[in-house]
Amino acid sequence: MREVAVIGVGLTEFGELWDKSFRQLIAEAGSKAIFDSGIGAREIDALYVGSMSAGRFIGQEHVGALVADQAGFSHMHIPAIRVESACASGGLAFRQGYLSVASGINDIVVVGGIEKMTDVTGNAASDILATSMDQEWETFFGATYAGIYAMIANRHMHEYGTTREQLAQVAVKNHANGALNPYAQFKRPIELKSVLNAPMVASPLGMFDCSPLSDGAAAVVLCSMDKVKKYTDKPVKIIGSGQASDMLPLHGRDSLCTFEATVYAAKAAYKQAGIQPKDVDVAEVHDCFTIAEILAVEDLGFVKKGDGGKAIENKITTLDGQIPVNTSGGLKAKGHPVGATGVAQIAEIVFQLRNGADKRQVKDARIGLAHNIGGGGASCVVHILEAMKK
Amino acid sequence: MTDAAVPRFWREIPQRYNLIANQCGVCKKVYFPPRESCPYCRRKSMDKMKTIKLSGKGEVVTYTIIYDAPEQFEGQSPYPIAIIKLDEGPKITAQIVDCDNKDVKIGMKVQSTFRKIQEDGSVGAIYYGYKFKSVK
Amino acid sequence: MAKNNVIGIVSYGAHVPRYRIKSSDIARAWGKDPDTIINGLGINEKSVPSIDQDVATISVEAARAALARCDIDPQDIDAIYVGSESHPYAVKPTGTIVGEAIGATPDLKVADYEFACKAGTAAIQSCMALVKADMAKYGMAIGSDTSQAAPGDALEYAASAGGAAFIIGNKNVIASINYTCSFTTDTPDFWRREGRKYPSHGGRFTGEPAYFKHIVSCTKNLMNHVGTKPEDYNYAIFHQPNGKFPVRVAKMLGFSPEQVKQGLLCPFIGNTYSGASMLGLASVLDIAKPGDRIMVTSYGSGAGSDSFDITVTEKIDKMNREKAPLVSQLIQDKEYIDYATYAKFRDLLYWE
Numbered sequence: 001m002r003e004v005a006v007i008g009v010g011l012t013e014f015g016e017l018w019d020k021s022f023r024q025l026i027a028e029a030g031s032k033a034i035f036d037s038g039i040g041a042r043e044i045d046a047l048y049v050g051s052m053s054a055g056r057f058i059g060q061e062h063v064g065a066l067v068a069d070q071a072g073f074s075h076m077h078i079p080a081i082r083v084e085s086a087c088a089s090g091g092l093a094f095r096q097g098y099l100s101v102a103s104g105i106n107d108i109v110v111v112g113g114i115e116k117m118t119d120v121t122g123n124a125a126s127d128i129l130a131t132s133m134d135q136e137w138e139t140f141f142g143a144t145y146a147g148i149y150a151m152i153a154n155r156h157m158h159e160y161g162t163t164r165e166q167l168a169q170v171a172v173k174n175h176a177n178g179a180l181n182p183y184a185q186f187k188r189p190i191e192l193k194s195v196l197n198a199p200m201v202a203s204p205l206g207m208f209d210c211s212p213l214s215d216g217a218a219a220v221v222l223c224s225m226d227k228v229k230k231y232t233d234k235p236v237k238i239i240g241s242g243q244a245s246d247m248l249p250l251h252g253r254d255s256l257c258t259f260e261a262t263v264y265a266a267k268a269a270y271k272q273a274g275i276q277p278k279d280v281d282v283a284e285v286h287d288c289f290t291i292a293e294i295l296a297v298e299d300l301g302f303v304k305k306g307d308g309g310k311a312i313e314n315k316i317t318t319l320d321g322q323i324p325v326n327t328s329g330g331l332k333a334k335g336h337p338v339g340a341t342g343v344a345q346i347a348e349i350v351f352q353l354r355n356g357a358d359k360r361q362v363k364d365a366r367i368g369l370a371h372n373i374g375g376g377g378a379s380c381v382v383h384i385l386e387a388m389k390k
Numbered sequence: 391m392t393d394a395a396v397p398r399f400w401r402e403i404p405q406r407y408n409l410i411a412n413q414c415g416v417c418k419k420v421y422f423p424p425r426e427s428c429p430y431c432r433r434k435s436m437d438k439m440k441t442i443k444l445s446g447k448g449e450v451v452t453y454t455i456i457y458d459a460p461e462q463f464e465g466q467s468p469y470p471i472a473i474i475k476l477d478e479g480p481k482i483t484a485q486i487v488d489c490d491n492k493d494v495k496i497g498m499k500v501q502s503t504f505r506k507i508q509e510d511g512s513v514g515a516i517y518y519g520y521k522f523k524s525v526k
Numbered sequence: 527m528a529k530n531n532v533i534g535i536v537s538y539g540a541h542v543p544r545y546r547i548k549s550s551d552i553a554r555a556w557g558k559d560p561d562t563i564i565n566g567l568g569i570n571e572k573s574v575p576s577i578d579q580d581v582a583t584i585s586v587e588a589a590r591a592a593l594a595r596c597d598i599d600p601q602d603i604d605a606i607y608v609g610s611e612s613h614p615y616a617v618k619p620t621g622t623i624v625g626e627a628i629g630a631t632p633d634l635k636v637a638d639y640e641f642a643c644k645a646g647t648a649a650i651q652s653c654m655a656l657v658k659a660d661m662a663k664y665g666m667a668i669g670s671d672t673s674q675a676a677p678g679d680a681l682e683y684a685a686s687a688g689g690a691a692f693i694i695g696n697k698n699v700i701a702s703i704n705y706t707c708s709f710t711t712d713t714p715d716f717w718r719r720e721g722r723k724y725p726s727h728g729g730r731f732t733g734e735p736a737y738f739k740h741i742v743s744c745t746k747n748l749m750n751h752v753g754t755k756p757e758d759y760n761y762a763i764f765h766q767p768n769g770k771f772p773v774r775v776a777k778m779l780g781f782s783p784e785q786v787k788q789g790l791l792c793p794f795i796g797n798t799y800s801g802a803s804m805l806g807l808a809s810v811l812d813i814a815k816p817g818d819r820i821m822v823t824s825y826g827s828g829a830g831s832d833s834f835d836i837t838v839t840e841k842i843d844k845m846n847r848e849k850a851p852l853v854s855q856l857i858q859d860k861e862y863i864d865y866a867t868y869a870k871f872r873d874l875l876y877w878e
Contacts, residue, residue, distance in 0.1 A: 123461055130460070136402065137423065138483045141507060141519070142456065142463045143471045150454035151473055158452070158496050200457040200468070251473045251481035256452055407627045465577045465870055487578065488544055504586040504627055505578040506614075516614055518582060518623060 003225035004101045005235035006385065008037020009347040014216035014335030015185040022058050022116040027070045029217035029340075030112055037221035038231040041073060045106035047080040050093030050113040051339035056128045058119050067112060086132030087288060089113065090342025091372025091381035094220065095241050098383075101224050102238075108227070112219040113343030125213045129338070132375030134249035146210055146289065148250050148376040150202035153291040155256040157204070159306065162294060164204050166309035168195035170290040171208050171332055173318055178329025180359040183344075185214050185335030209290040214335035218344035236353045239367075240275070240384030242268030248378045257306075261380035262299035262371065269369075269382040270301075277301030280323060280384070281365040282352045284345035286373040287330040293317075296371055297325060300382070319360065327352060327360045342372035342381065353387035396515050406519030409444035409502060411480065420444075422480040446502030448476040448522070455491050462508040470494045474522055488523040501525045533657050534702035534836070536664060536695040537598065537845070539591025540808040541584050542688040542795055542856040545574040547868045549683050555865040556678050563683060568769020572686035572796025574863060575672045577871055579687070581610045582620050584801075585670045586627040588691035591850035592666070593628060598693060600628045604662035605635040607652055609645025609800045610689075611718070612672045613638055624668065635662070642716065643765055644826030645669060646690070646800045651706055651832060653694035664695040671799035676724035677874050684768055686796030688856075690804035700842040701811060701820070704835045705752050709744035716827035727827075733771075736829050741765065741775050744831035745823045752835045756780040760818040763789035763806035765825035767797050781821075788813065789822075794857050800826075807836075809853035816840040 010032025012025050020028075026049070034041070047068055055061045064080035073080075083093040090113030097111035117125050130139045133148055156162045172192050178184035190208065198206035228235040244264035247253050253260065270276065277300060285300065287293035294308030302323050303311045311317055317325035328334045328348040331341060349368035351357040357365075365387070372381045404410040405423050413420045414428035415438030421428070422444060428435035453472035456463070463469065470486040472494065486494055487505060500522035507519040548571045550560035564570060575584070585608050593600060608620040621636035635656070639645040646669015653665030670689020675681035694703075715736035718725035728736075741764055749755065756762070762781040764772040769792045776786045789806030791798075798805055803824035810820055820836040851859075869875050 126458075127460060134483075136398075139460075140399075140517075141471070141483055141521075142459070142466075142469065142485050143483050144456055144458065144460060146458065147454050147456050147471050150456075151452040151471070154454055154496070155452035200455070202457060202471075203455040205454075249483060251483045256473065403626055408629065485578075487576070504590075505583050506580055507578070516580075516582075518586075518627075521578065 001102045002104060003237060004098050004222050005225050005228050005237045006220050006346065006350050007223045007228055007232045007235050008033045008039070008221035009219070009350045010036055011183050011218045011344055011347050012216050013183050014214045014337055016118050017215040018118065020215065022054065022060070022114060023066070023070045025116060025215060025217040026067050026112055026114040029114070029219040030071050030110060033110060033219035033221050039108055039221060042076065043108050044073065044078060044110055046100060046109045047071065047073065047078055048093040048097040048109060048111045049080065049082045050089035050342055051082055052084060052086055052089045052115060053128050053131065056131070058116055085379045085381070086374035087286065087338050088342055088372040088374035088379050088381050089339040090218070091345065091370065091383070092243065092342065094343055094346055094383065095243055095381050097222050098238055098241055101222050108221065108223045110219055110221050111343060112217060113340035114217040115337035115339040116215050117213045117337060118215050122213065138249050144202060146205055147202040149289040149291055150205045151250065152256055152295065153204055156291060156294065159257055160309065162309035164196060165192070166313050167204065167209055167290040167294065168192050169312045170287060170293045171195045173312065174287060174326050174330040174332040177319060177327050177360060178333025181329050181334060184329045184333050185212060186329070186333045205289055205291070211288050211331035211336040214337040216335055216337035216340045216344070218340045218347050220343060220346050220350070234354045235388055236350045237386045237388060238383060239386045240269035240273030242266060242272070242382045243380065245379050246377060250376045253377070257295070259295055259299050259373065259377035259380060261377055262296060262373065262382070265380040265382040266300050269384050273384040275367065275384065279367055280369045281367050282327060282349065282362045283323060283325050283369040283371065284328060284348050285325055285330070285371040287326060287332050288336060288373070290332070292373065293325065293330065300369065300371060319362070324362045327357060327362060345370040345372060346383065349385050353385060399517050406507070407504065409446055409520060410441060411444050411478070412439045412441050414438065415440055420479045422476070422482060444476055444478050446520070448474040448500055450494065450496055450498040450500060451475050451481065452496060453486065453494050472522070474500055485521045486524065487521045499525050531658070531696055532699050532702045533654050533694065533696045534699040535692050536698055536700065537592045537596035537693040538690065538808050538811055539588045539593070539595065539850050540690045540805055540853050540856060541587035541591060542573050542805070543575045543579050543584065544859055544861050545576060545863050545871070546571045546860045547574055547863055547865065551865050552682055567683055568793055569683050569796055570793050572684065573688055573798070574868055574871055575687040580614045580672055581608070581612050581670050581689070582614050582623045584672065584687065584689040585620055585624045585668045585691065588668060588670060588689045589624050589628050589666060592691040592693050594850040595845055595847060596693065598664060600630045601633070602663045603630045603634070603666050603693065605653060605656055605665040606630060606668070607637055607639050607649035607665070608668045608670065609639035609641065609649045610669070610671050611640060611642055611645065611799055612674065641830060642826035642828050643799045643802055644824040644830060644832055646804045647824040647832040650692055650694060650834070654703060654706065657694055657696050664693050667692050667694060669800035669804040671801050673799045674724055674872060677869070679724070681725070681727070684792070684797040686798050688795060688798035688805055689801040690808045692804065698841055699839055700845055701836050701838045704837055705748060706832060706834045707744065707748050707751060708830055708832045709740050709747060710830035711740070713829035715829055732827070736827065737767065737771055737825055738775055738778065740829050740831040741823050741825050742778055744833045745779055745821065748833040748835055754835065758819055759785060759821045761788055761810045761814070762786050762821040763803055763810060764823050766790060766792035766802050766806065769793040791853065791857065805853060812847060812852045812854065814838045814842060816842060
């Protein structure tokens with residue numbers, strides 16, 4: 001297996017982008033990434049696209065072909081692959097792109113992630129997100145996406161004493177970070193009491209415990225390590241990649257407070273990278289709901305199981321904390337255009353490791369981790385990246 | 391759910407009306423809904439899965455009160471959804487009924503009951519199935 | 527007349543939804559004086575089905591309760607007839623849903639019955655005939671309703687929800703049905719046109735030429751045929767559109783208020799339409815002793831009455847009636863709701 005590096009990244013702003021279509025968003029992110037990388041169009045061997053549900057959000061399937069078309073590469077007949085794993089579609093597309101270069105099949109690939117969620121009504125969007133759950137045995141009976149995470153929160157509170165205030169602090173931290181991110185959907189900090197007093201969605205989660213519906217796209221360019229010198233002197237190397245699955249419905253899992261898919265995907269990534277959790281300098285984790293970030297810092301091994309609430313309370317995961325988490329603002333403040341998220345997480349890590357994260361920069365960030373979850377924890381993709389020594 | 395495929399939900403009537411599950415003939419683990427084979431015994435369990443009917447008795451292991459409900463459930467919100475561990479082993483996701491929202495607790499003992507789950511609008515089919523009520 | 531081959535009730539079960547709305551709350555919603563309403567109708571409160579309950583769910587609860595009280599294998603139930611005027615579908619039977627839910631399918635005769643409030647008792651008659659003709663080992667007759675009343679209409683105080691299921695057979699009979707007869711005419715006292723949401727009625731026309739004429743005639747015919755007098759009965763159950771009519775018709779026939787009391791549920795749960803007479807009978811069976819004689823006359827608008835002369839057998843003492851909720855327990859297990867919640871549950875507010 002060859003070593004692979006990220007040599008370029010590009011993002012659109014995330015938000016309710018009424019003026020931008022699915023096609024415009026992916027073209028924008030893709031071209032930004034390609035310009036950033038310095039590669040020429042003819043050097044691209046394949047396109048990988050993560051998109052959860054273009055079929056239901058915009059009534060369009062065959063997304064691989066569409067993206068190749070919008071990128072302007074169809075006349076070169078480039079292979080284009082659409083990857084889906086619910087909210088982990090972006091992360092999985094990145095992994096598939098990585099594996100194709102690592103295996104020697106491709107030298108340079110572009111990986112994109114895209115979701116256009118506001119062309120349907122809010123109710124329809126919620127229904128579509130719920131298709132990441134078990135449609136026959138969870139949502140059919142009245143469970144919602146927020147409801148599944150709320151049940152995890154209640155059990156976590158029951159087993160470990162996690163409090164609503166601790167959940168709310170995750171939202172406050174991520175909004176504070178998002179305020180420093182020019183791409184974020186929400187660029188304002190919020191107060192703890194606003195989070196606690198927000199309308200209930202599914203107890204104990206209120207409106208500000210939940211990531212928003214968003215439009216957006218992100219793209220990165222991957223290149224085999226032995227060729228990067230031609231394009232950049234700041235490649236960011238992929239040193240670990242892991243993926244895992246678990247029972248689709250939450251009720252099928254052994255533990256309701258641990259995402260074993262995270263544990264196994266992370267274990268594989270750490271093993272490949274030859275590092276421990278404490279070696280990670282900065283992490284982008286999947287905070288679709290505040291409780292998800294608390295679970296993630298535990299399941300990724302940054303703190304002991306059950307200590308996720310204490311971690312946020314003791315400011316371990318703030319921008320200047322021991323292990324800064326979600327410097328981009330996370331899904332909560334940056335936004336969560338589902339298919340784009342996994343790739344946007346990689347982009348943020350790359351900004352950090354290249355010392356290009358501006359006001360969000362973590363000092364001396366050398367190793368970064370991206371953690372992307374599908375649905376209610378039934379799939380997970382973890383990547384670990386390393387800055388190359390100057 | 392607008393263009394709901396009626397056969398898809400008809401197939402599961404034995405599960406929704408009568409909690410028909412199955413049990414691995416090798417390790418005796420109970421599965422709801424029934425599985426073609428036991429994930430742990432795999433090929434050894436093929437053709438050895440036994441159909442059984444669950445009692446409907448169980449205990450709440452976690453729950454939430456849903457405020458923001460999907461369209462088909464709007465008239466019922468706020469309503470409790472829980473993960474219930476059934477006496478025979480499997481866990482199941484279902485609504486809790488006949489209980490004040492504030493009285494739903496982890497550890498609460500429940501019993502299945504037959505209720506309307508949802509309707510496909512005013513012209514589509516009506517789907518019945520299990521919900522759970524608290525028992526003393 | 528079944529003399530050597532006793533045909534009757536083998537088991538029974540009841541269900542009443544838990545929610546209640548007080549007549550006084552309905553009266554206040556419409557600016558009426560609560561005391562006048564309550565005194566006039568003799569109804570204090572009525573049962574209300576929640577959004578997830580309908581005739582199918584109530585029928586299933588009643589059917590399962592009936593099975594809980596006996597040892598019958600559901601596969602031996604050869605027929606299920608559900609009588610209602612609020613079946614969930616206009617076309618697609620409720621009986622098949624009940625059949626699947628109790629495990630009686632697929633070797634099963636099913637049809638749904640309609641005759642305003644006496645659809646369930648008509649089903650009892652059919653089950654008796656099937657058993658007598660040896661075409662069914664057991665038949666199950668269910669009367670259950672969640673009838674709607676137009677908001678602000680007088681019927682709103684009474685139209686409620688509930689149901690009862692009776693398993694009819696000729697083995698282990700706990701109450702033999704000695705004789706049944708019906709009295710039927712074409713009398714348009716109360717009706718609902720196809721596709722309409724709420725029924726219409728003829729006001730005072732629903733009294734003397736409708737309810738009273740049919741119940742009195744049918745009951746008299748039955749007593750003439752069987753050779754009984756009112757004092758021969760321990761209990762009398764008449765259809766109960768309000769709390770007053772059953773007492774008045776009892777008096778007209780020569781029955782006392784005491785005979786009517788146990789079966790008179792309307793003051794507490796309203797008029798459960800096709801469930802009414804059958805729930806009244808279930809209430810009596812909850813406390814009946816061997817040898818007790820029971821008169822039941824139902825009434826359905828349109829119009830007709832079914833009368834039954836019933837004798838409780840000693841087998842009732844072998845039945846553990848506590849294995850399913852007693853009617854008195856169902857009445858006591860309640861939670862009050864206000865008019866706004868009632869309007870939401872009964873779909874009074876939504877429109878296409």
